[in-house]
Amino acid sequence: MHSISSEKVVDLLLDAICIVDPDSRVLFVSPAFERIFGYRPDEAVGLRMLDLVHPEDRGTTERQAQAIMRGELQLHFENRYVRKDGGIAHIRWTARWLEERQVRLAVAHDITERKNTESMQAAIYAISEAAHTAKDLGALFEQVHQIIGQLLAAANFSVVLYDADTQQLSYPYHVDEHHPCPGTRPLADDALCAQVVRTAQPLLRTPSAGAPDHVVGRVPLYWLGVPLLARDGPIGALVLQGYAAHAPYTDRDKELLQFVSTQVAAAIERKQMHQRLAHMAQYDQLTQLPNRQLLRDRLKTALARARREQGLLALLFIDLDRFKDVNDTLGHAMGDLLLQAVAQRLLQCVRGSDTVARIGGDEFVVLLEGCQAREHACTVATKILAAFGPAFDLAGLPVPMQPSIGMALYPEHGEAEDVLLGHADAAMYVSKKNGGNRVHTAAPPQGPAG
Template sequence: MEPIIGDPIASFTDLLLDTVCMVDVSGRFVFVSAACENLFGFTQQEMIGKLMIDLVAPVDRERTLAAARNIMNGLSHINFENRYVRKDGGIVHIMWSARWSETHQLRVAVARDVTALKQAQAMQAALYAISEAAHASEDLVDLFERSHAIIGELLPAACFGVALFDASGQQLDFAYLVERDVPSNAAIMRLLCDEVLLRRAALLLEPGTAEVLSAPLRAAANDMAGSALAVPLATPQGIVGVIALRTGAAGTHYTAADRDLLLFVADQLAATIERKQLHAQMRFMAMHDELTRLPNRRLFDDRLDTALARAHRQHEGLSLLFIDLDRFKHVNDQYGHACGDILLQQVARRIASCLRDTDTLARMGGDEFVVLLENISPPSDAALVMEKIHQALAAPVELGEGRQLQISVSVGMAHYPEHGDSRQQLVSHADKAMYAAKTIGALGEPAA
């Protein structure tokens, strides 16, 4: 083949820092300047004859082909941006200026590496996007869904997971894990997260990596298509979790620059997670009993009001059980308040074991509990639940140090609509019925 351009001109183009490319009608490179190796990772000889579109990142191929058609139709294209996959699998952002040579039947283009600029812009955009997501999201799952979309615009994220510590701060569990267009493999994501926690540093994982890894993680890496990236979610108070990504596509790899970008995003996200967890904890404390972790009076009142409105609308019944421990003051006086607390926790667990997931058990204060039974009819069904509770509490309660205590409870019932159609009426009726049951129980006790 005759050279496209004379040797003197070719030598001048090799002096340029930007890359000069020429592509024929079939879309193959017929000339590239020496700067191509810095840009694409391929030598000039390796690029000649390659299809241009094969080097374009898959997500940008359709619009790149559309731009190529416009250029061949005589439209000059200035500052067109797309992403290419380098020889090493990394992504490079390129800005092109191109036009069509009708005489030579070639697209002539100049390519400039704008990766550093795009990364700086991406960091700024991510900062704003995460901040906006933090304010707009209703909970952590919503935040992670929005974060997945944000990070997916910056990095390949066919698999995206966020693992957080549980309340004990010991167990790491996935609060969010989505795998798209990749074989499901949560095991490698968990291994990644465990390794990041062990190192307390980011980990970029590829098949055949030189990193010193545990045997299970090395085996998983060698079987993995593409690469994986995981970084800690770190706050000034410590690590709260890990973000883990996988490309999912063979030949697509993360780079050190991608790692730095994800670390930047993780810093913003970690602060948001910590703040939302604190707010969630404060909301929980405001609506739950600290000792038993049950709903408190405020939350119970709200649930009962909602249940009454629903029962009225759907013409259904509901029942309340008002439960009071017998002789609880005697337990505190004889064994101490620590044992009294253990007793309340045990009682709460046993009562809860008698209920459906749709029922509500709340601690009203002291030794008083109340149960809300929705969609229950006739009232005899509520009596069956009451009997189950008595049976569950019949076994002695372990108070520690080998001490056991036999307990009993007094229970009062109220039914909607028979005993009222408001929260105040139903609670008052159940409370009075409970005291009546306690009086009958006291009368039946043997004299001391």
């Protein structure tokens, strides 16, 4: 037993023993150094350990080295090194100064695995946090980019979404040093993303494997894409691109990104569902026009602005004449088509800043904002009436339809939402009573009797 040399024991240690001079130059390292730092012991001798330290950790490492040389025993100092292959090694050091030899004796314990697991967990937690707190998908993608940037080099990062119905790819988030954001395009036009989406497998292209051939201009050396997998299949991909040879992506990065992508896919699905629900709560599903609730919100805001700016606004209440006959004679489905066609015609009569809402079966309300004068509102009402002139083409069948329109104005007919809506409704009713296919403006409110 006595004959087992300490050298043989050192060879077996998983931790690396390092002896460096006061300038941090390596005098001796044990075999485990190669596993941790990537340099063979004979390569390591003569290197300055400080030069291998991650640039962000150099200052603290230098201060620690000084403290050790003052005689302080260091039991658990942590820092990062850039390995020979470019990867990052996290080390916990136990070190002391040997005065008689004028060297630092240190033991490097590799904690990279643990640190990576910790940062991965932190990333996953941060992404699920972001899924709750981000105000919309754009904000979520920005936060995901930041979080992934803490795990990997992510100067060029895109979130690509895949629409299985249309077979199109869209790029809702795209940060790239050399290329602008691509517009929505067919899946086949982005060969690498298409491969990721179709196979639902990650893909890493490195220069040796052949550079991507679909990018015009500056071609990235590294292309790493992982699928975003939802319950029903791929909903897109996360893509990282590297233009510099010194910042390669490795299989480990591929695994890391894929791991994180599960959480990102869940966050996207969650946000998309919220957006769909929010949309359903505010928009009519048949015509995609704002519903009664959203109209009220917009009316409230518009009234507040009109009050502040002493402006005018107009409400047109539109009810179709004998719409029920279409349902009864042609069927409910044709009635639906007609309502959709009416919505389109109404939209063509107003500006983008105005609101066309469907507030009930065959009832629509147009909110005209910032209209300079009463005449302008009348012009729009007349334009709408004229727009109903030609019959509607419903799946090849011409169907005539006319509206009854009632108009109320702020401030002429009232100041409150309900009052104005009530006046417009009552005016529409007068139009209808007089035979329909006409506009009637609400009567001026009666002043106090006497």
